[in-house]
Amino acid sequence: MQRRQLIQLATASLAATALGAQAQAFPSKPIKLVIAFPAGGPTDITMRSLAENASKILGQAVIVENKPGAGGTLPAQGLQSAPADGYTLAQIPLGVFRMPYTTKMTWDPLKDLSYVLNVTGYAFGLVVRSDSPIKNWNDFVAYARANPGKLTFGSTGTLTSPHLTMELVANKLGIELSHIPYKGSADLMQAVVGGHVMAAADSTGFAPQVEAGKLRVLNTWGDQRLAKFPDAPTLKELGLDLVQNSPFGIAAPKGTPPEVVKRLHDAFKKAMEEPSYVQALARYDMLPNYMDSAQYLKFAQDTSAREKVLIDKLGLNKPQ
Template identity: 80%
Template sequence: MQRRHLLQTAAALAVPALGQQAWAQGSFPAKPIKLVIAFPAGGPTDITMRSLADNASKILGQPVIVENKPGAGGTLPAQQLQSAVADGYTVAQIPLGVFRLGYTTKINWDPIKDITYVINVTGYAFGIVVPADSPLKNWADFVAYAKANPGKLTYGSTGTLTSPHLTTELVAQKAGIELQHVPYKGSADLMLAVVGGQVMAAADSTGFATQVEAGKLRVLNTWGEKRLDKFPGAPTLKELGYDIVQNSPFGIGAPKGTPPEVVRRLHDAFKKAMEEPSYVAALARYDMLPNYLSSADYTKFAQDTIGREKVLIDKLGLAKGS
């Protein structure tokens, strides 16, 4: 009996060692991986991330399955990581809104300590659009109307405390105007709303491009460092006198405690997937570019961004209890 007990104990102790050896030998992944993204199907994030996932599937030898989890300003995937097993089989998109949570919402986890940052992949190109038949022909018209009608100019975004919402509020503050914000779950719903006249304007990533090209929307401004090739007539915020550039980088995170070997495997696969022409082309549809950050650099970016976002939240008076 004693010998049997010793053998069972030895076998039990060997399991972690065998597990580590399996990681080292590259047996991960042995089953499909779930990639949770923060916005609904059919929008720019969904389309580009599905392209990335398809490429990564071929590299990893297992399907990378996209699951849409819209709402809560794009933070639900990060929250889902808090209850996921730290084995690499659940990963999530980390939009910039995740770094604001500690200042705007009561949470029992830390956006830095409780997420393993795998890789940054891209960032959005943003702007403000109005219906093509709107009397607001340019940004000067927009500001003039808002000043004459405080709080009556409605605009939609992809959610409360998202980059489109906060940046528009920052611009409004600098312009001395008051707007009425209407949140939507994603670009697809938002575009239906602005084209249908439910809101007077929309602040969004360039998922609005197809509606602009179809003659249904007009671009009033864009938020990058320079004008977008696709909309050369739309001035940047900097050209309009606001010292603001917003492209909202995002990447992929895993649960806290994910083995380093697994993180490395995921990083390497997604990095290679980013370099595939199909992904670059998918991004180009929305004036987005690959924006690679390694696991270490992405972690540092997250730490730095949390400090910057606190300044923005405080400036807009949106901190908890304010």
């Protein structure tokens, strides 16, 4: 019995030593960071800044790969078949936590990801072309009431936060809107500026177009007005008891060694603090929003429960 215990202790010690060596050697090659939206949008621009900073800290390139579509959930799905070695990471938009309620799936976002850290979040709002006859929110609602189903709005994808928030607003006001999904902010902005949709519900990826005089902000969705758009009222100010923001972060495949997760966490946390990243976020009225690995997992659990309530309310549950 004593001999068996000694062998077990020795085996455990060797395993711990191997894990420690693996973490100490990590990374020994480039890391891939898959993001959920196309090149040229706010997610792409800010995450590339973060990846560049992390590359310098880790001593290996962090290469951003764009994988848009499916409401921003493709990177998380891709982690299910990636090796659990820390060399493939994914952005986790809030829509990932809705998936179990809207889609038939074989994995669980709460159990089948290794959460590294949360980095920031989107601020949202609704915009129209600057020459639109819809000058403010009251005009928007009045047009929708007079023309059921004819007021078109675009979002960054079906079942994303912008889409669902607009559906919830329409539900509260008893109006009917026509939703048109796009793969990301860059495509959506081209559509609304080009007049292909009458309005766009988006993150503040619309900021450059507003500043260029091409778009007008009807409202924003945070608890307070955005500093960049002080004249745009919040949904709460407009009589809708709604606040919508959307934190997002980075995860690795399930089973990634804790030492590797910690190495990634520490590097990306330091990368978040670099002025270049903070400045990239500020371009879109975004702020650093740090959560460590445990806090991020708790956020995922709480958000998943809250999103189930929203999906149930809107009747968007997956087919049985």
